[in-house]
Amino acid sequence: MTEIFTYSLLQHYWWIIVSLLGAILVFLMFVQGGQTLIYTVGKTDVERTLLINLLGRKWEFTFTTLVTFGGAFFASFPLFYSTSFGGAYWVWILILFAFIVQAVSYEYRSKTGNFLGKRTYETFLLVNGILAPVLIGTAVATFFTGSQFSVNFMNITRLTGDKMPVISEWTGPAHGLEAALNLHNLLLGLTVFFLARVLALLYFMNRLNHAEMMERIKKQLLINAIPFVLFFLGFTFWTLLSSGYAMNPQTRVITMESFKYLHNLLEMPVVAILFVLGVALVLIGIIRPLTCFERCSTKGIWGAGIGTILTVFSLFLLAGFNNTAYYPSTSDLQSSLTIENSSSSPYTLMVMSFVSLLVPFVIAYIWVAWRSIDSKKIDLKELENESHVY
Amino acid sequence: MENIDFSLVDWSRAQFALTAMYHWLFVPLTLGLSFIIAFMETLYVRTGDPEWKRITKYWMTIFGINFAIGVATGIILEFEFGTNWSNYSWFVGDIFGAPLAIEGIMAFFLESTFIAVMFFGWNKVSKKFHLLSTWLVAFGSNLSALWILVANGWMQYPAGMKFNPDTARNEMVNFWEVLFSPVAINKFLHTISSGYVLASVFVIGIGAWYLLKNREIHFAKRSILVASVFGLITTAFVILTGDGSARNMAKYQPMKFAAMENLYVGQQNAPLVAIGILKTDELERSHKKQDFRFTIEIPNMLSYMAFLDPNAYVPGIKDLVHGNPEHHIISYQERGEKGKIAIQSLAAYKNARKAGNDTLAKAALASFEANYANFGYGYYAGRDVHELIPSVPTTFYSFRIMVGLGIHFGALFLVVFLLTMRNKIEKKRFILYTALWSIPLAYIASELGWVVAEAGRQPWVIQDILPTIAAVSQISSASVQLTFWMFFLLFTGLLIAEIRIMTTQIRKGPEPLSPDAKKITKDLNH
Numbered sequence: 001m002t003e004i005f006t007y008s009l010l011q012h013y014w015w016i017i018v019s020l021l022g023a024i025l026v027f028l029m030f031v032q033g034g035q036t037l038i039y040t041v042g043k044t045d046v047e048r049t050l051l052i053n054l055l056g057r058k059w060e061f062t063f064t065t066l067v068t069f070g071g072a073f074f075a076s077f078p079l080f081y082s083t084s085f086g087g088a089y090w091v092w093i094l095i096l097f098a099f100i101v102q103a104v105s106y107e108y109r110s111k112t113g114n115f116l117g118k119r120t121y122e123t124f125l126l127v128n129g130i131l132a133p134v135l136i137g138t139a140v141a142t143f144f145t146g147s148q149f150s151v152n153f154m155n156i157t158r159l160t161g162d163k164m165p166v167i168s169e170w171t172g173p174a175h176g177l178e179a180a181l182n183l184h185n186l187l188l189g190l191t192v193f194f195l196a197r198v199l200a201l202l203y204f205m206n207r208l209n210h211a212e213m214m215e216r217i218k219k220q221l222l223i224n225a226i227p228f229v230l231f232f233l234g235f236t237f238w239t240l241l242s243s244g245y246a247m248n249p250q251t252r253v254i255t256m257e258s259f260k261y262l263h264n265l266l267e268m269p270v271v272a273i274l275f276v277l278g279v280a281l282v283l284i285g286i287i288r289p290l291t292c293f294e295r296c297s298t299k300g301i302w303g304a305g306i307g308t309i310l311t312v313f314s315l316f317l318l319a320g321f322n323n324t325a326y327y328p329s330t331s332d333l334q335s336s337l338t339i340e341n342s343s344s345s346p347y348t349l350m351v352m353s354f355v356s357l358l359v360p361f362v363i364a365y366i367w368v369a370w371r372s373i374d375s376k377k378i379d380l381k382e383l384e385n386e387s388h389v390y
Numbered sequence: 391m392e393n394i395d396f397s398l399v400d401w402s403r404a405q406f407a408l409t410a411m412y413h414w415l416f417v418p419l420t421l422g423l424s425f426i427i428a429f430m431e432t433l434y435v436r437t438g439d440p441e442w443k444r445i446t447k448y449w450m451t452i453f454g455i456n457f458a459i460g461v462a463t464g465i466i467l468e469f470e471f472g473t474n475w476s477n478y479s480w481f482v483g484d485i486f487g488a489p490l491a492i493e494g495i496m497a498f499f500l501e502s503t504f505i506a507v508m509f510f511g512w513n514k515v516s517k518k519f520h521l522l523s524t525w526l527v528a529f530g531s532n533l534s535a536l537w538i539l540v541a542n543g544w545m546q547y548p549a550g551m552k553f554n555p556d557t558a559r560n561e562m563v564n565f566w567e568v569l570f571s572p573v574a575i576n577k578f579l580h581t582i583s584s585g586y587v588l589a590s591v592f593v594i595g596i597g598a599w600y601l602l603k604n605r606e607i608h609f610a611k612r613s614i615l616v617a618s619v620f621g622l623i624t625t626a627f628v629i630l631t632g633d634g635s636a637r638n639m640a641k642y643q644p645m646k647f648a649a650m651e652n653l654y655v656g657q658q659n660a661p662l663v664a665i666g667i668l669k670t671d672e673l674e675r676s677h678k679k680q681d682f683r684f685t686i687e688i689p690n691m692l693s694y695m696a697f698l699d700p701n702a703y704v705p706g707i708k709d710l711v712h713g714n715p716e717h718h719i720i721s722y723q724e725r726g727e728k729g730k731i732a733i734q735s736l737a738a739y740k741n742a743r744k745a746g747n748d749t750l751a752k753a754a755l756a757s758f759e760a761n762y763a764n765f766g767y768g769y770y771a772g773r774d775v776h777e778l779i780p781s782v783p784t785t786f787y788s789f790r791i792m793v794g795l796g797i798h799f800g801a802l803f804l805v806v807f808l809l810t811m812r813n814k815i816e817k818k819r820f821i822l823y824t825a826l827w828s829i830p831l832a833y834i835a836s837e838l839g840w841v842v843a844e845a846g847r848q849p850w851v852i853q854d855i856l857p858t859i860a861a862v863s864q865i866s867s868a869s870v871q872l873t874f875w876m877f878f879l880l881f882t883g884l885l886i887a888e889i890r891i892m893t894t895q896i897r898k899g900p901e902p903l904s905p906d907a908k909k910i911t912k913d914l915n916h
Binding site for chain 2: 057060061063064066067068069070071072074075076078079081082083084085086087089090092093096097099100101102103104106107108111112113114115116153154156157158159160161162163164165166167168169170175344345347348351352355356358359362365366369370372373375385386387388
């Protein structure tokens, strides 16, 4: 009994870690949001260079978080990794492409002899800025809407017949692209996209010292905040009013339950509080700079950033906790993945839990390192004296 | 086997090989250059000589160009385990995933955080904090190599795990056995030290170019000196760990070893073919039996290399395929039958469990466990067993070219070091040209090392347990073919960009010293 309890505890602990990483990743996608605003906010080449350098000092952090999120998901819930990545092939491949072109663009953009030209690298940044938030948002939305796949461990024993010995089989013909055409999923994709832009504007306000661009940033904040709020409300209400994928804790049978996610919210008051608090902080983070720009503009990113982390974190918990299938299958309900049936063994989860104790230490050194180089706002003068410019 | 889409398997393998080989074009330089930069900056902090700072910053720029594209190709590798090898991700994800996650938490953040301080902190943090950051970047990048190589080592020699029939996967039972497996540790050390050698050749080669052009003499000689010392030390490590690799291979992957040596019939006192040319007889090739057209051999050396005993018996391809009772080697056909029993017993176990028949389940489980060591061979039961032999020419030639080039680099480091110490290096144009042309050779040697390791273990994703045909994701072969070409075009375009940026930077040379800094350097070196 204790063993089962410990195992369940570890599974929940790792879902929290994965959720937290996913939430931090969404926050850090302000880098992507910023990449889509380079031409809107920066009107001259010098201004654009300033913006790119501002984002360029953080891109690697978003990238590393994505890689760690993937690694942690693989290590703690390998069945998700094998089912989703191998099945929704095209969505993940497109996301990967978007990140390959980003990784080189900062470093190569302003270098002489860069083969493809400055504009190409800026276009790469734009492509990454659009595709990454929209597709990652869409993929996360399938946690609530489901995908078309089946899982059978015994497929590995297929030695004859006409089917490959593959455990997870995707039954959707478009291998993941169908998810991007689903309106419910797309609402989350667009929410993340506009959120990333809002966060980028708030980040610029916090770090940039440039009067003309600041005016444009202020104007853009409202323009992007409105669609963000609308898409977010659309996705949230649609999800809370939808049927969800519930697991019977005794029989492990998955059934459809009306208002499952609303029930989850009401049955887990801590998650509900986190969710409401997160949404409130995001809204405060946006509204305050609009109403008291002079004094509040630098602080918006903190409110909206922390708010984003709390909101996304609670959305992940809504999808995975309270006997819910976090990766539901619409073609074979019983193949749906829960944190219970898709996780690593208790031993592996335990080993990694020890490793996760390093996380506070990692956060501490990131804090120290960043404070040391981000102590004052960036302006054109600083860029002129900088030896490493993107 | 009519259910296997071989075209899918081949394209999936090709895509992974493409990504891995592109990734490996950038990583070894990063691994080695990060330490070389750290040494150079240490010299700057210790001496206060601005010339060392200039040298450090120059190599840092080269590092940055190379690092970005290494990161870009690296992320694809991680996710391709899922996209293209989905069965694998479940079958061994319980063990394999952990190093990837630990890599992210422990190494990648260290690297990406302090790289920002390294590039942007020159005027913002103290000299010592900057130096510490540079060292942390070096440790971070090498630490990331540790975890992924532990994972690769585990695939070559699976340890510390037990198969769980209820979840149809291998589960980790001993983390330390995974981490400290002799294959994993050796692989890590051999791979990173080969990266150090490549970086040393690179720095010496570029330094040689400046000397040939009669530019930046001081800068070039200092760079060459640091790199040749680093290269000499790390060459010793490469030899030592290479020797360990061969011994591990003979012990845990005898087929890879036999193919690499083109040893068809096993023997005692086996000689090492130092140089050899294979016959290309079509009929023979289909059975992977390839005689030599020409050889230069070292007597007893192969037996000694494999088992530290000149009289030791080294099994050949034929012994491993057809069995050799005298040396207790069972044939592949028999292993295939045992593997098939394991696979069928697993199915029987699951069915019995489903039906609630505990007695039958117990019997099936016992049969499964007795045959699990040959599980992967079961997928080849009834097929031509020669499919289980890796390509002999690929491994044979790759290994010899790699070793030959390794010896060349060692000699180059020694000569360059001695000439630099005697202040004669700039006059020896032949050596300088050799050093310059050794740069592409270092990349060839480095890639071929991976060819031996990976092509040599075919068809195994996990040695003896999971072949590629049972590890692949079910996607259409056409989709993988399309993504292969997409990756190919993108990576090639980016590689061209990288090389062009790099050569432009090299032609441009390091930033000139300010008059004040020049004076300090002059005074210090007077």
